[in-house]
Structure formats: C-alpha cells, structure tokens
Amino acid sequence: MEIYVLPKQEMGGFVAGLAARYEVLGPVAKEEEFVFAPVSSAAELRLDYDTTILPPHKKYFLPPMETLFTFDGRASGREVEPAVGERVLFGVHACDVNGLLSLDQVFLGSYPDPYYRARRASTAIIGLNCTEPCENGFCSSFNTGPGMDRGYDLALTDIGEAFLVEVGSERGKELAKGLAPASDEHLIAKNRALRAAQQMITRRIDTEGLAQLLHENVEHAEWEELAEICLSCGSCTNVCPTCFCFGVKDYVELDLTTGTRPREWDSCQFYEFSRVAMDHVFRPGRPARIKQRMYHKLTYFQQQFDAPGCVGCGRCVTYCIVDIDPVEIVENIQENPNPGKEVHLYTPPPRRECPDTSPWKPLPAVIKGIKKQTADTTTYTLAFQDPKVQEAYTYQPGVFNMVSLFGLGEAPISISSSADTRGSFDHTIRAVGNVTNALEKCQVGDVIGIRGPYGRGWPVEEMEGKNVLLIAGGIGLAPLRPVIKHIQARRDRYGSLEILYGARTPADMLFTDEFDEWRAIPDTKLYLTVDRADPADCWQFNVGVVTTLCDLMAAVPENTVVVTCGPDIMMKFVVKTLLGRGFSPEQIFVSLERRMSCGIKKCGNCQIGPVFVCQDGPVFRYSDVQDLPEEIL
Amino acid sequence: MAKPKLAFFKFTSCAGCLLSVLNLEDHLLDIVGAVDIVHFLMARRETQPGPYDVAFIEGAVSTPHEVEQLKEIRRQSKVLVALGNCAVTGGVPSMKNFAGSEREMEERVYSETWDIKSIPVRGLDYYVKVDEYLRGCSIDLNELVVLLKSLLLGVSPRFRPHSVCNECKLKENVCLLISKGKACMGSVSAAGCGALCPSLNRPCEGCRGPSNDANAEALAYTFVSDLGLSPEEVRRKFQKYAGNTPAFRKGAEAL
Numbered sequence: 022m023e024i025y026v027l028p029k030q031e032m033g034g035f036v037a038g039l040a041a042r043y044e045v046l047g048p049v050a051k052e053e054e055f056v057f058a059p060v061s062s063a064a065e066l067r068l069d070y071d072t073t074i075l076p077p078h079k080k081y082f083l084p085p086m087e088t089l090f091t092f093d094g095r096a097s098g099r100e101v102e103p104a105v106g107e108r109v110l111f112g113v114h115a116c117d118v119n120g121l122l123s124l125d126q127v128f129l130g131s132y133p134d135p136y137y138r139a140r141r142a143s144t145a146i147i148g149l150n151c152t153e154p155c156e157n158g159f160c161s162s163f164n165t166g167p168g169m170d171r172g173y174d175l176a177l178t179d180i181g182e183a184f185l186v187e188v189g190s191e192r193g194k195e196l197a198k199g200l201a202p203a204s205d206e207h208l209i210a211k212n213r214a215l216r217a218a219q220q221m222i223t224r225r226i227d228t229e230g231l232a233q234l235l236h237e238n239v240e241h242a243e244w245e246e247l248a249e250i251c252l253s254c255g256s257c258t259n260v261c262p263t264c265f266c267f268g269v270k271d272y273v274e275l276d277l278t279t280g281t282r283p284r285e286w287d288s289c290q291f292y293e294f295s296r297v298a299m300d301h302v303f304r305p306g307r308p309a310r311i312k313q314r315m316y317h318k319l320t321y322f323q324q325q326f327d328a329p330g331c332v333g334c335g336r337c338v339t340y341c342i343v344d345i346d347p348v349e350i351v352e353n354i355q356e357n358p359n360p361g362k363e364v365h366l367y368t369p370p371p372r373r374e375c376p377d378t379s380p381w382k383p384l385p386a387v388i389k390g391i392k393k394q395t396a397d398t399t400t401y402t403l404a405f406q407d408p409k410v411q412e413a414y415t416y417q418p419g420v421f422n423m424v425s426l427f428g429l430g431e432a433p434i435s436i437s438s439s440a441d442t443r444g445s446f447d448h449t450i451r452a453v454g455n456v457t458n459a460l461e462k463c464q465v466g467d468v469i470g471i472r473g474p475y476g477r478g479w480p481v482e483e484m485e486g487k488n489v490l491l492i493a494g495g496i497g498l499a500p501l502r503p504v505i506k507h508i509q510a511r512r513d514r515y516g517s518l519e520i521l522y523g524a525r526t527p528a529d530m531l532f533t534d535e536f537d538e539w540r541a542i543p544d545t546k547l548y549l550t551v552d553r554a555d556p557a558d559c560w561q562f563n564v565g566v567v568t569t570l571c572d573l574m575a576a577v578p579e580n581t582v583v584v585t586c587g588p589d590i591m592m593k594f595v596v597k598t599l600l601g602r603g604f605s606p607e608q609i610f611v612s613l614e615r616r617m618s619c620g621i622k623k624c625g626n627c628q629i630g631p632v633f634v635c636q637d638g639p640v641f642r643y644s645d646v647q648d649l650p651e652e653i654l
Numbered sequence: 655m656a657k658p659k660l661a662f663f664k665f666t667s668c669a670g671c672l673l674s675v676l677n678l679e680d681h682l683l684d685i686v687g688a689v690d691i692v693h694f695l696m697a698r699r700e701t702q703p704g705p706y707d708v709a710f711i712e713g714a715v716s717t718p719h720e721v722e723q724l725k726e727i728r729r730q731s732k733v734l735v736a737l738g739n740c741a742v743t744g745g746v747p748s749m750k751n752f753a754g755s756e757r758e759m760e761e762r763v764y765s766e767t768w769d770i771k772s773i774p775v776r777g778l779d780y781y782v783k784v785d786e787y788l789r790g791c792s793i794d795l796n797e798l799v800v801l802l803k804s805l806l807l808g809v810s811p812r813f814r815p816h817s818v819c820n821e822c823k824l825k826e827n828v829c830l831l832i833s834k835g836k837a838c839m840g841s842v843s844a845a846g847c848g849a850l851c852p853s854l855n856r857p858c859e860g861c862r863g864p865s866n867d868a869n870a871e872a873l874a875y876t877f878v879s880d881l882g883l884s885p886e887e888v889r890r891k892f893q894k895y896a897g898n899t900p901a902f903r904k905g906a907e908a909l
Contacts, residue, residue: 074826075823249869252841253817254817255816259823275685275688277806291817292816292866293866307869343872455812459808
C-alpha cells in the first residue's frame with residue numbers, strides 16, 4: 022500500500038479537511054487525563070496522549086448504553102437504527118486497534134450484531150503508532166504494539182518534523198488524497214522510531230506456555246491473595262479494550278406498554294453478573310471472579326475467538342485503586358508455580374451457519390394452547406404469526422429460544438415439544454422470574470416474541486444403535502421430552518430406553534398425562550421418584566433423590582448413552598453415581614443453565630471458563646467440560 | 655382494575671426523601687393518575703387507614719414506638735419499600751450507635767431524659783421483611799419512578815447495587831482517588847446515583863451503602879497506606895451512612 026508524509030505544520034489543514042467531510046473523534050485532554058471526543062480542529066487534538074480512560078473503539082462501537090429496540094406492545098418492537106454518519110476515529114493507538122480487531126471477532130463473527138456493524142462500517146480508523154510508550158503498557162508481549170500492522174485505514178507515525186502516513190485500505194487511500202509520497206528516509210525514520218519505542222517498553226508478560234500454566238494453576242494461592250485486595254469495583258473491565266459483556270434490560274413508560282430495550286455494559290467482577298431467577302448466583306466468590314477476568318484476557322478469549330484477549334494497553338493497571346497488575350500476577354505464578362490437577366485446554370465446537378436476519382429481533386408468535394403442568398409450571402404451545410416463518414422453523418431436541426416480552430425482558434427457555442412437530446412448538450415454563458411470571462398471566466391468542474432456536478442439543482444421531490438412559494430432575498424433563506418423542510418416532514433405531522425422573526413431590530411432576538404413553542413405547546421403562554410424599558398423595562413409587570433410581574435400572578455402561586438435565590446439584594450427583602458405576606465421562610451428556618442476555622455468544626453472561634453455554638451448549642458431553650478451569654456443576 | 659393504594663410514612667430521619675418525592679414534578683401528575691396516594695402527611699392532611707398495596711417508609715427505627723408502628727404497617731401492606739438510606743441501613747442517625755451508650759447519647763442531646771426511650775438505630779429490615787429498597791441520601795428520583803412502574807407491572811425492578819466506580823468510569827470521570835488523592839468510597843459503594851458526587855468533583859461518601867460483595871477492608875487499608883488517613887478518619891467514613899451493614903462494619907473495624 023501507499024506511504025505518504027504529512028508535515029506537522031500541515032496537520033491543521035489535514036484535520037480541517039477531514040472535519041469538513043466527517044465527524045472527527047480524537048484524543049483531547051480531560052483535566053490531567055485524556056478521552057476521545059468530537060474535535061473540529063487539530064488544535065484540540067492531543068496526539069501526545071498516553072492513554073484514554075475508555076478505549077475509543079469500544080466507546081464508539083459498543084457504547085456503554087445502547088438502545089436496541091423501542092416498543093409499544095409485548096411483541097411489537099422496532100429496531101433502533103444507530104444514528105451515525107460517516108466518522109473518523111483519529112489517533113487510535115496500536116493496542117486499541119488490536120482490541121478493535123478482537124471485538125470484531127465477537128460482534129462480526131457468527132450472528133453479526135447489526136448495531137456494532139453499522140457503526141463499524143461508517144467509521145474510518147486513523148491509527149497512531151506509539152513512539153513513546155505509556156507507563157503501564159505491555160503491548161509488545163502480544164505483538165499488539167507499539168506499532169500496528171493491520172486494522173487501520175491510515176496509520177500515522179511521528180517521525181519528528183512530520184508524520185509518516187501508511188495506507189491500509191481503499192478507504193484510507195481516499196483519506197490520504199493530496200498527501201505527498203514518502204521517501205525511503207521517512208520510512209527508515211519510522212522504523213527507527215518504532216524500534217526505539219519497542220526497546221523502551223520494559224513491562225512484559227512472557228506468553229510462552231502461558232495458557233497451559235494458568236490452566237494448571239487454578240488453585241494457586243495468588244488468587245486468594247488477590248481476592249483479599251480486589252474491591253470488585255469493575256473498573257478494570259470497563260476500561261478494557263476487549264471486554265465486551267453486557268446485560269439487556271427493558272424500561273417502560275408509565276403506560277407500562279411503551280418503552281425501550283437497551284443493552285448496558287456489565288462486568289464479570291460484579292457479584293450479580295451471574296445471577297438468575299430465584300437469586301441463584303453461579304459465580305459468588307471473588308477469587309473465581311478475578312480468575313474469570315484474568316483467564317479470559319490471557320487464554321479464554323484466544324480459545325473462543327482466535328484473537329488476543331489482552332492487548333497490553335495497561336488501562337486495568339492504571340485505573341485499579343489497589344494496583345492489581347496482570348504482569349505481576351503472571352510473574353508470580355511463573356516464578357512460583359503450584360500446579361494442581363491437569364486441566365485440558367477447551368476447544369469450542371466450530372462456528373455454525375446462522376441466518377442472515379437480525380439476531381436480536383423477536384418474531385411474533387401466537388399462544389395456541391396453554392396447559393397447566395403443576396402449580397407453577399405451564400406448557401405453552403406457540404406458532405409464529407407468519408406461516409412462512411413457522412414452516413421454515415426447525416430445531417434439534419434440547420435447544421432453546423429466547424422468549425421475549427417487551428417491557429419485561431427476555432428469558433432463555435428450552436423447547437419441550439418433539440422436533441418432528443410441524444405447525445407449532447412448545448415451551449414448558451416455570452414461573453420464577455419477571456418474564457416467566459408475566460407469561461403465566463398470558464392467555465390463548467396472546468402474542469409474544471420468540472427468537473431462536475439457539476445452541477446445540479442432545480446427540481440423537483450419536484445415540485442411534487445404543488441404549489439410552491435418560492435422567493431428569495424437576496423442570497429438567499422439559500428439554501428431554503423431545504428426546505423421548507424422537508426415539509418414539511424412530512423406535513427401531515435405538516436400543517432400550519430407560520427414563521429416570523425425580524421431582525420434589527408428586528404434585529411437582531411434569532407431563533404426568535404422558536407417562537402411560539411413554540411406558541407403552543416398546544422396550545421402554547419409566548422409573549419415578551419424589552423427594553417426599555404425603556400419605557394423601559397415594560404415591561406408589563420410589564421416595565428418595567433421583568440417583569436412588571439407579572438401583573432399579575437395567576442400564577450398564579456398555580453401549581449406552583446417558584442424557585441428563587435438572588438442577589446443578591442433581592446432575593452433579595447423577596454424574597458421580599454413574600462414574601462410580603463404571604460409566605465413562607464420554608458417554609454422559611448434561612444440559613447446563615446460566616444467565617443469558619443474548620443467546621448468540623455476545624453478552625458473555627453465560628460463560629463457564631472458556632465455554633459459552635448458549636452456543637457451545639447448553640448440551641455438553643461431560644468429558645468435554647469436566648475439567649475446565651471453572652467447575653460446571 | 656382499582657388503582658393501587660400507596661402510603662408514605664416517616665420515622666427517624668430528616669424528611670428529605672419524602673420531600674424529594676414531591677419534587678417529582680415531571681412525573682407526579684402521571685403517577686397520581688396511576689395510583690391512589692392515601693397517606694402522605696407531608697402532602698395532605700387527609701389520610702385513609704390501611705390496608706395498603708404499597709407502603710413507603712422513610713427513616714430509621716430508633717424508638718420502641720417506631721418498632722410497633724413498623725410492624726403494624728408491615729401487617730397492613732402487600733409491599734413494603736424502604737425509602738432512602740435511613741430506612742435501608744439506619745443511615746446518618748445510626749452514627750449514634752457507635753458514639754456511646756443510649757443513656758450517654760440521650761443525656762448529650764436532651765436536657766430532660768425521663769420521657770426519652772431510645773434504642774440502637776436500625777434499618778427497617780432489622781425488624782420486618784422489606785420487599786424493595788430505594789437507596790441513597792436522598793433517594794434517586796429516577797429509581798423511584800422505575801420502582802413505581804415495576805410495582806404497577808407486578809415485577810421486581812432488579813436494581814443492581816454494583817460500585818459507583820462503574821457509573822463513574824462510564825462517564826470517563828478522572829478518578830478522584832487515583833489522580834487526586836481524595837478518599838472516595840465509590841469503589842465499595844452501591845451505585846444507582848449516576849456517580850453524582852464524583853461527577854461534581856466530590857468524593858463518594860457511600861450514602862447508598864455498600865455495593866454487592868464490597869471489600870471495604872481493602873479500601874480502608876488503601877485509605878491509610880496510599881492517602882494517609884488516620885484509622886479514626888477511616889472508621890468515621892464507614893460509619894457515616896451505613897455503619898450497621900456488615901460490609902461497612904468490616905471497613906470501620908479493619909484498622
């Protein structure tokens with residue numbers, strides 16, 4: 022690509038030229054620090070800035086709060102078009118350009134995010150290579166600075182009397198029009214300046230074998246020590262150029278019908294980040310939260326998106342009140358490793374094709390039927406309002422939809438109907454949160470929003486030719502019902518089917534009216550248990566936790582696939598019992614629950630270590646996740 | 655559907671939160687259209703007896719009489735809201751809990767104490783179940799409106815008591831603690847105020863109480879080691895607005 026030179030005294034004219042055509046966003050002083058803000062002339066620009074409080078690309082492409090929808094009914098939302106004209110981000114450092122490339126992997130990969138994409142497409146990046154390293158940066162550790170080699174439309178380097186201007190794209194060529202071509206001397210000066218800068222960077226993380234080392238040191242004393250001093254304030258994630266997690270929440274007007282659905286940055290450092298309905302928190306401990314951030318930056322991100330999760334900008338150090346510093350943490354562990362059990366590096370399943378439509382827009386679906394299962398659980402039969410959408414709608418057993426009620430929010434709910442069903446689909450829902458409680462008040466004919474299906478389901482193909490052991494607890498039977506239906510419809514393709522189902526009381530059992538039908542499936546056994554039963558219940562089956570049913574079943578490890586779903590604690594004991602009986606982790610499949618705000622590997626809420634439950638799961642082969650750096654059950 | 659009946663009460667406090675309810679000018683008429691305010695002495699003399707759909711109580715509990723009154727209001731109300739920091743944690747009045755015995759405090763304030771019966775100052779949930787909390791000294795009016803709408807919708811507003819630092823960083827404020835050496839408590843204090851004080855160059859005083867899983871001890875050590883505060887100054891900071899809470903008690907007692 023072309024290389025030009027821009028004498029410093031001509032910078033004013035260059036910026037004025039840009040400002041005449043674009044909105045120019047560049048570094049300006051804010052008291053003793055710097056932030057990116059709109060500028061109209063070069064005089065306002067502070068190209069000598071060291072770092073900015075928020076990374077410019079994140080601030081403008083993934084704003085802290087962004088309205089996704091406005092709505093005027095529970096199923097009638099309109100996507101908000103990001104109101105951005107043509108813009109130029111002027112003077113972005115190499116670390117942030119690389120941070121932007123990492124965020125691109127999250128937001129432009131599978132299920133491209135229309136909001137991010139619109140902003141990204143209308144914005145040119147004019148990078149600024151660092152000839153004077155900042156105080157806390159360690160970018161050279163990851164080859165994400167001080168100079169940039171991609172991701173820019175134009176890249177500037179201060180070479181004394183002038184800036185060298187490298188063109189990185191067709192758009193850059195346009196922006197550089199009118200500049201004088203650079204000479205070899207200019208290029209040599211640039212290389213000399215960057216080499217000098219590189220040598221001035223003394224802070225460094227040795228990345229050799231780092232992922233493996235961290236995975237082995239999950240129980241290192243360092244994490245407990247950090248938890249003593251960490252304030253859980255979340256500043257580190259806010260200022261991080263690659264942190265992308267957000268939550269989605271609905272706000273209504275006083276008419277309770279119209280309102281907005283924005284997304285807002287969230288932080289894995291907050292206690293309530295992993296909270297789901299009934300106030301269950303999956304990551305309550307501070308050491309686990311600190312580990313989640315450090316591991317996500319230094320290994321998980323790379324595993325998930327094949328891009329660096331840390332670009333060494335140093336902001337998390339600069340803005341940490343108690344001086345928590347990844348460079349020091351890694352050094353401490355490298356110098357004094359205390360490896361625990363062996364932990365393997367998780368590789369996510371390959372990306373799948375996704376529809377080209379907006380992944381955020383719930384489509385209107387009509388409630389065709391409502392069937393009460395228990396006092397708090399109901400099965401809703403739904404069909405998309407648009408018959409074409411309904412006709413094209415297919416799914417695997419075990420996957421889920423995001424159920425949306427504008428004004429109340431969205432909730433991930435598994436599909437409980439047979440995947441062979443055409444014309445409708447079922448959700449079996451326990452009323453425990455804002456969305457599910459509101460659903461309980463819905464009536465036949467009401468319209469709600471559905472988007473999906475999402476995730477990976479049960480391995481019904483791998484199960485063919487094998488015996489199937491299906492173990493469900495409580496509401497966990499809902500995502501397994503499609504497996505029963507699937508086998509019923511293709512009975513000759515499977516071996517014996519044993520269903521072990523437990524609930525708290527007889528009144529908490531789901532699908533009781535289908536039990537006789539299931540028992541009538543050839544070579545099928547249904548074993549039931551409850552935690553407790555009153556004499557008045559006339560309960561004639563087992564009493565005890567679901568694992569007590571394992572004594573009744575005929576299933577043996579040979580030629581069997583186990584599928585299980587229920588509360589975490591139940592699955593934990595199911596897995597333990599089965600492993601004790603000689604089953605292998607490879608033949609057990611579990612379905613996991615976590616907080617989800619998107620379903621499409623964007624919001625980050627559902628991560629367990631490097632795993633995204635929404636897209637890598639919710640169904641996992643137990644051996645794939647049993648020794649992650651973070652416990653799954 | 656009948657309009658929900660709302661009642662507002664006041665215990666030991668400055669009345670600032672109730673006053674700010676009256677400052678809801680932009681929304682007040684709409685809200686009055688959606689609800690029935692049946693008890694609000696600051697706004698009007700006529701009152702109706704319970705039961706109430708929602709009772710808001712401003713103020714801490716500091717006398718045996720208030721304990722009885724609180725239990726009665728709880729009994730009469732479907733939803734009980736702690737309105738403002740005094741009702742949430744005991745607030746500013748709870749400073750007296752750490753200053754001496756009840757007797758000493760009574761004698762320091764009143765010339766005649768035969769009719770004074772004071773007890774340690776507590777937030778409402780020391781005595782009864784509280785359904786929703788509106789934090790702050792005084793409350794944030796936006797949060798009040800969000801809460802009212804949530805109650806009308808029949809859902810929880812799910813306020814998230816994470817740190818003030820979070821909201822401060824989103825505004826790209828220059829950090830008062832790191833850059834200016836001010837003893838800002840934002841890192842361990844609950845947000846929802848939009849980082850109001852730090853945005854006006856004033857350090858956060860923690861008027862909304864501790865954030866979720868706040869690590870006040872660590873901040874207490876930092877105040878001493880990095881900013882040179884005395885242990886006594888640190889103790890007073892953590893006992894100013896929410897000394898009753900376990901998190902800030904740890905901060906106050908860290909040194």
